[in-house]
Amino acid sequence: MDKPYGYFFGGTMQLEVKTKDKIYPLILERGAIRHIKDYIQLNGEAFLISDTGVPKEYKEIILEQFPEAKLFEFKQGEASKNYRILESIHEAMLEAHLSRKDYVIALGGGVVGDISGFAAATYMRGIRYINIPTTSLAQIDSSIGGKTAIDMGKKKNCVGAFWQPDAVIVDVDTLKTLDKRQFHNGLAEAVKAGLIKDKELFSLFEKGKIEENIEEIIERSLRIKKEVVEKDEREQGERKLLNFGHSYGHAYESYYDFDQYLHGECVAMGMMTILKNEEIKERLKIVLEKLELPISCEADKGEIARLVMHDKKADHNTISIVQVDEIGKAHLEQWSMEEIRSHLG
Ligand SMILES: NC(=O)c1ccc[n+]([C@@H]2O[C@H](COP(=O)([O-])OP(=O)(O)OC[C@H]3O[C@@H](n4cnc5c(N)ncnc54)[C@H](O)[C@@H]3O)[C@@H](O)[C@H]2O)c1
Ligand SMILES: [Zn+2]
Incomplete structure (x- = not known):
């Protein structure tokens, strides 16, 4: 059974993520990357994938535990999430004679997680992989859920x-080396x-220092993601x-050519x-400002409305929009192009 909140402090929190095909452990523990073998029984070879921005120290910590493991490293940044790098990963996996009993270990942010997961999904029709997310975004949002992908130019995650x-290991200590902008x-x-x-999660941002609450923030976020993914793995409803x-948010990212703002910053503005609720909006504004996240931008409204409708989630002439009724409670609405446009004012 899942442990209650607070168990995590000073210890280890272990949850089981139950999906249609698989049940896998999700570990949260400071320092967990130092003793991975206590959590997962590897009965094959390990193939470590990371990027050049992930501190060397973490790669060494993993390689010390798996001396036979090969390390594949690519240049940091979203631009690496492409076919060319995917192909080099597959070639290196083949060269390392990786088979279905072996493991890919992804160590890094969402870019490493996405491309490594997709490389594992497609190599020999799918081999096992362990995700060790090391950015706040990856720990909170992309480590569980099973979505893996690469980009095609500016078309994000389209393949x-x-x-x-097979396991997700979240070590909050790795966030210490992340720069403030990425962290926020x-x-x-x-x-x-x-x-x-x-x-309660929202109120953790309103009161106290973020760094002091970071474990509970990550724990609560992961519990939400786990609950939603278990109910709706393929994003049919709840997800x-x-x-x-x-x-x-996606429209702002495209408008600025994925250059000026990071994903979370665009989500903040989005x-x-x-x-619609003014009272919640005021509370949100205070929280976002505390996190030094942007709350608005000068993007052209007509162009944003057009980009919203072109988002991949647009269904015929309407788009699913999420509205928050009260903090902690949300619902889906279908909006037309006219509503998207008029909402922007
Ligand atoms: N699969 C999903 O469900 C899902 C969900 C959300 C986002 N994503 C994807 O995640 C990607 C964005 O992830 P991101 O924000 O983690 O970006 P990222 O992976 O590019 O990481 C940001 C930067 O931080 C560096 N870094 C990583 N760990 C570090 C550490 N501990 N200390 C210092 N530097 C470190 C990286 O090298 C990189 O330069 C996007 O490609 C997005 O599409 C996927
Ligand atoms: Zn997001």
Whole structure:
């Protein structure tokens, strides 16, 4: 049975993520990357994938535990989430004679997680992989859920697969080396999770210091993601709620050519744009400012409305929009192009 909140402090929290094909452990523990073998029984070879921005120290910690493991490293950044790098990963896996009993270990942010997961999903029709997320965004939002993908130019995540990991190990200590902008970027997703599902989580951002509450913030965010993913693995219903702030958020990302703002920053602006309830909006604004996240931008409204309708989640002439009724409670609405446009004012 899942342990109650607070068990995590000073210890280990272990949850089981139950998906259609697989049940896998999700471990949260400071320092967990130092003793992975206590949590997972590897009965094959390990193949470690990381990028150049992940501190060397973490790669060494993993390699010390798996001396036989090969390390594949690629240049940090979203631009690496492409076919070319995927092909080099597959070639290196083949060279290392990796077979279905072996494991891919992904160590890094969402870019490493997405491409490694997809490489594992497609190599020999799918091999096992262990995800060790090291950014706040990856720990909060992309480590569980089974979405893996690469980009095609500016078309984000358009080639991918649902492929569940065999274990996810979240070590909050790895966030110490992350720069402040990246750290806050990931927290936008936790603010979102609080708004749609957990008022206690949202209030952690309103009171006290973020760093002091970071374990509980991550724990609560992961519990929400786990609960939603278990109910709706393929995003048919409930999982769509996690897209709160993302319709406009994705539009802002495209408008600025994925250059000026990070994903969480666009989600922050997207949440501010979509929220109708003025009282919640005021509370959200205070939280986002505390996290030094942007709350608005000068993007052209007509162009944003057009981009919202072109988002991949647009269905015929309407689009699913998430609204928050009260903090911790949200619902889905269908909006037309006219509503999208007039909402922008
Ligand atoms: N699969 C999913 O469900 C899902 C969900 C959300 C986002 N994503 C994807 O995640 C990606 C974004 O992830 P991200 O924000 O983690 O970006 P990222 O992976 O590019 O990481 C940001 C930067 O931090 C560096 N880094 C990683 N860990 C570090 C550490 N501990 N200390 C210092 N530097 C570190 C990386 O090298 C990189 O330069 C996008 O491609 C997005 O599409 C996937
Ligand atoms: Zn997101």
